[in-house]
Amino acid sequence: MVNFLKKLAGIDRRIIYLAVFLATAVPILTKAILKIEPLPEVRKAYEYIESLPEGSIVMVSIDYDAASMPELQPMLETFLHHSFRKNLKVIMLGHWALGLPLGQQALEEIAKKYNKKYGEDYVFLGYRPGVAAVIINLGKEFRNVFSGDYAYTPLDSLPLMRKVRNYKEIKLLYGLEAGAVGDSWIQYGYARYNLPIILGTTAVMTPDYYPYMQANQVISVIGGLRGAADYETLVGISGQASIGMLPQSVIHLVIIAFIIIGNVGFLVLRRAKK
Numbered sequence: 001m002v003n004f005l006k007k008l009a010g011i012d013r014r015i016i017y018l019a020v021f022l023a024t025a026v027p028i029l030t031k032a033i034l035k036i037e038p039l040p041e042v043r044k045a046y047e048y049i050e051s052l053p054e055g056s057i058v059m060v061s062i063d064y065d066a067a068s069m070p071e072l073q074p075m076l077e078t079f080l081h082h083s084f085r086k087n088l089k090v091i092m093l094g095h096w097a098l099g100l101p102l103g104q105q106a107l108e109e110i111a112k113k114y115n116k117k118y119g120e121d122y123v124f125l126g127y128r129p130g131v132a133a134v135i136i137n138l139g140k141e142f143r144n145v146f147s148g149d150y151a152y153t154p155l156d157s158l159p160l161m162r163k164v165r166n167y168k169e170i171k172l173l174y175g176l177e178a179g180a181v182g183d184s185w186i187q188y189g190y191a192r193y194n195l196p197i198i199l200g201t202t203a204v205m206t207p208d209y210y211p212y213m214q215a216n217q218v219i220s221v222i223g224g225l226r227g228a229a230d231y232e233t234l235v236g237i238s239g240q241a242s243i244g245m246l247p248q249s250v251i252h253l254v255i256i257a258f259i260i261i262g263n264v265g266f267l268v269l270r271r272a273k274k
Contacts, residue, residue: 016258023254038230041213045198045220046234049079049172054087056171057164061185062094062103064178068202069102072176074228074241075200077106079174082235084114084121089160091170093125093146095134095181100127103176104150119158126150131184139167139193167193172219176200182209186217200227 038046052058060079064072083090092107094100104124111122118124125146128134137144142164148154155161163169173195175185182199189195196219199209203224212218222231225248228241 019254019258020251023250036226036229036233038234039227041220042222042227042230043234045222046082046231048196048198048219049082049088050086052086052088052171055089057089057091057160057169058083058172058174059091059093059170060103060107061173061175061181062092062099063096063181064102064176064202065096065099066102068099068178070240071202071225071228072178072200073102073106074225074239075222075231076103076176077110077239078228078231078235078237078241079200080106080110081237084110084116085235087121090122091125091160091164092122094127095131096178097127099178119153120160123158123160124150131181132188135184135188136192139189139195141166167195170195173197174200177205177209178202179205186212190217198222 049058060076062076080090090107090111092103094103107122107124111118116122126149128145134145142161143155146155149158149161155164167189173185173189175182175197177199178201182201182205185195185197185199190197197217198219198221199212200222201209201224203226206221206223206227209218209221209223213221222228225241228239232239232241
């Protein structure tokens with residue numbers, strides 16, 4: 001046993017890298033879907049969106065960039081599918097300038113699939129600096145912040161925006177958060193204007209937002225790749241999050257196995273030396 005563990009301890013690290021690579025690549029290439037039961041908080045978010053009447057106006061905030069794209073882009077795409085299927089009207093803006101092209105690309109591609117018309121069914125406003133100031137002033141009058149959309153088209157030239165003056169017309173804010181902008185949406189959007197909020201967050205940020213959910217300051221939180229996969233399951237989409245759950249689970253098991261082997265080997269070898 002000791003000799004075996006000595007050999008195991010001397011394994012070329014390239015073999016470990018190969019094992020990790022195969023554990024990740026094989027599930028991705030097979031596109032196998034890991035069936036999971038959606039978490040209660042994700043189901044709550046889904047059911048709230050389902051309850052919105054047709055024609056309701058929802059707003060999406062792109063508060064992430066390419067580094068967080070694997071977790072948050074599937075949440076965005078699923079939300080857009082969900083909204084357009086229900087004939088909800090979508091307004092998109094964001095506080096992370098580098099992430100806004102990701103949001104715009106998804107918005108335009110998915111709107112096209114549902115034959116939605118720009119200006120009537122969806123609008124892309126773009127970016128304005130100053131997170132707190134933007135959120136507060138949108139609650140007073142959108143035109144205080146955006147005189148036009150991203151292409152400088154006056155808001156009153158867009159049929160959808162003629163209906164919108166402030167948060168009173170917005171039935172939901174769906175914030176996709178890789179940082180602390182979600183706190184500002186809650187502290188200014190909800191606390192001042194009672195804006196209904198659902199947050200989609202990266203896994204590392206999710207624990208920071210659970211207290212807001214427990215205090216009923218947000219409707220719910222969709223957290224990490226698991227939350228994105230749950231949302232896809234509820235909406236009936238086999239997207240990148242659902243595909244990513246199996247390799248994520250397998251690689252976690254592989255890493256845990258190596259940790260256990262390494263620790264057992266260390267303890268046995270130390271005892272043998274004594």
